[in-house]
Amino acid sequence: MVEKKLKVINKLGLHARPASLIVQSAMKFSSNITIFKDEYKIDAKSIMGLMMLAASTGTELLFCAEGPDEQDAIIKMEEIFNNGFGEEI
């Protein structure tokens, strides 16, 4: 299992478009990818789960990947987050 804390850095936070981007990227991996925030535990492949987090800019999320491509999955997630989902930071 691989774990990584990732921070939402784009200005508008994790709204619908970034949520879609995360789900679409997560789906490319066969590993289970789970996100933890406060009392929430959600599946990174669930758009509704991600929206429920309502994560604003500055929020830290803990990502856990488990499966054959867990390392690559986390690297990809890290890349997406550090890039501010391709939006204004």
Added chain:
Amino acid sequence: MTADKTNIILTGVPASPGVAIGKVFLFEDDEFVFVEKAVPKNKIKEEVVRLQQAMAKTRTELQENQVDLGKMLGKNYAKIADAHMLILDDPMLNKEAVALINEGNNAEFAIYKVTEKITKSFDLINDEYFRERKHDIIDVSKKIMRHLLGKQKKTLADLDSASIVVAKNLTPADTVSMREAMVRGFATDTGGKTSHTALVAQSLEIPAVVGLKNITGQVSHGMSIIVDGNQGIVILNPSKETQENYKREHDIQIAQQKNLEKLKDLPATTIDGKEVMLGANIENPEEVRSVLKHGANGIGLYRSEFMYLTRKTLPTEEEHYNNYLKVAKMMMPYEVIIRTIDLGGDKISKLGLMNITQEANPFMGLRAIRLCLKYPDLFKTQLKGILRASVTGNVKIMYPMITQVEEIRQANEILNQAKAELRKEGKKFDEDVQVGAMIEVPSVAVITDIIAKEVDFLSIGTNDLIQYTMAVDRVNEDVAFLYDPLHPAILRLLKNIIESGHNAGKSVGMCGEMAGSPEFTIALLGLGLDEFSMSAIQIPKIKNVIRSVSMKDAKNLANELLKCNDRTEISRVIKRFKYR
């Protein structure tokens, strides 16, 4: 309520400006109905297959929608269908629905229950934007349900004459099949300013009023209706007089629209050569593009509250600075007037500010400049952010809700401290940054001559000025009629404010809704207003009015209006002026 009663006024949230008169097309949303049925063990597998087939059909439907939506509203809106596809594929929906079927429930019940559970969690979200997204989920679930039940929904494609669409709520799936030319306006029970109905109406530039609570229960097909998206009201069974008033308003709109595109790069100048500034009101930097597109030459009101409302902690100086700098740069060389926070203590206390008590009457309580003066550090942080952004040279500061001159002096004192700190920290700012006061409390509307000596400019906030002067809450439909921008008291106050400002050599602007309503433009021009600031999409309309009149006529109208004793006389003067 009897069916033949005329002029039934319903108040909602103005979601898209403009006025539309027409007949009701009652868009009946098929309720989320389901039959709860136990499924015997040996049929469970079949039931799961039935659900999967319904989902596959829904997928095909969404793919078709995606293409249509893109064609109608552009690429960004096709992303709505994208999001729907992801919801359909969401493991939360799939897994939990299948689990419920495995427990012996039918597919309809499973979808209903899962949707209910998910939307309940969405209701708990603080952020309005995310909360509104639950409609996307309900929308997808309804589609699955329809395919399970094998029903065909009556869609907005069934519209056959220009109608006002009245519905509980409109979803992307509803509006995608709508033939635009057939729709004159929207009126819905639910929704806020960021709901799908509002977004579609704005992009199609048709009026919409949302959040009317129960309009669907009060109308029937074919009923006469007026949607006034400027004021956020809907009038059912309008009387002849009301229809005439609105018809006139509507005709002006149509005539204006034809000229709007040509107006973008032309100055807001009267026939006899007096130029006024038309600015836009914004809430966040994202709106600047639309501001420029509509030909604004400045931002007359940057509401800084947005930064406080979308988060759980107070914004830092750096965050203020970045936000304002972005807007200032994008707007160069036009001016940007940043209003310091205009919030009540209730909103700020959520961000961790201590010792704020519950207020019985927040509109008359600790808010705006009063709050800032009580919590100078909160204020100074914002002022430092604004000051640093002022290096671009086009930024101005405006204090809201000034009630007495001492407040300006105290606020300037804190501003000077902020400047001193920045100098010490070696951070640059515009030493000559201009400071203005909002005139929105009747007390300062009376003593504007005193206020004008202490500031560089004035801006009239008509929404509050009218509300406080008339002692009327305009969302209260029983008294909303008292909210009258042309009331003799309001006109006299406006005259006094503008004259006092000019006597002191200061420019006077207006950033309330009155500035963006074409029906008042000429009177305001006649009173001598220098700057009009409004929602960006109103700018071409206002510019058109200004370019069609002379200052001489405008002054005459203002003088005539100032002589009126009551509403009847006012209506007569306006009518006579229109047909002069």
